[in-house]
Amino acid sequence: IQFVESGEGSVQSGGSLRLSCVASGYTVSTVCMGWFRQTPGKEREGVAVIQSDGSTLYADSVKGRFTISQDNTKNTLSLQINSLKSEDTAMYYCAVGNAYFSAFTGYYCLRAASAYEYWGQGTQVTVSS
Numbered sequence: 001i002q003f004v005e006s007g008e009g010s011v012q013s014g015g016s017l018r019l020s021c022v023a024s025g026y027t028v029s030t031v032c033m034g035w036f037r038q039t040p041g042k043e044r045e046g047v048a049v050i051q052s053d054g055s056t057l058y059a060d061s062v063k064g065r066f067t068i069s070q071d072n073t074k075n076t077l078s079l080q081i082n083s084l085k086s087e088d089t090a091m092y093y094c095a096v097g098n099a100y101f102s103a104f105t106g107y108y109c110l111r112a113a114s115a116y117e118y119w120g121q122g123t124q125v126t127v128s129s
Contacts, residue, residue, distance in 0.1 A: 001025045003094055003120035010126040011084055019079040021094030021120050032097045032109035034116060035068060035079045037090035037125075044093070046111030048079060051099060057111050061087075084127045094120040 007019035019035065034049030048068035049057045056068055067080040077094050097116035099107040109115075 001096065001118045005094055005120045005123040008123040010128065013084060013086055013127055013129045015084050016082045017125060019092055019123060021077040023075045031099045033070060033077045034095050036093045036095055036113055039090045044113040046113060049109045049111050051109045057109060059111065086127050086129050088125060089127045091122040091124050093122045
């Protein structure tokens with residue numbers, strides 16, 4: 001499985017960016033895919049994940065500003081980032097992981113980085129105030 005990430009950029013606070021991740025050797029229509037971010041000295045944070053059925057999870061800090069989507073025909077995972085804040089500055093990674101199963105809820109995805117097995121190379125987002 002390989003990923004090619006794009007969308008790296010430096011923008012001013014309040015601006016927008018769109019990150020994309022094209023997967024090869026894998027079908028995005030299965031299991032969980034997500035966007036994570038990390039800054040030096042901090043743990044990798046799951047900002048948005050999407051399950052193959054289209055259901056999504058977002059970190060509270062990005063709700064209403066970030067939108068995750070997947071295009072199964074192009075094997076592409078995207079993250080639309082609006083109203084950027086300086087605290088959004090980080091390296092962003094796309095990742096793929098297996099869904100978990102519960103007899104009560106069926107398949108579901110987690111935002112924990114430990115639940116994801118395959119990772120992109122990362123793309124830098126820098127927000128200046």
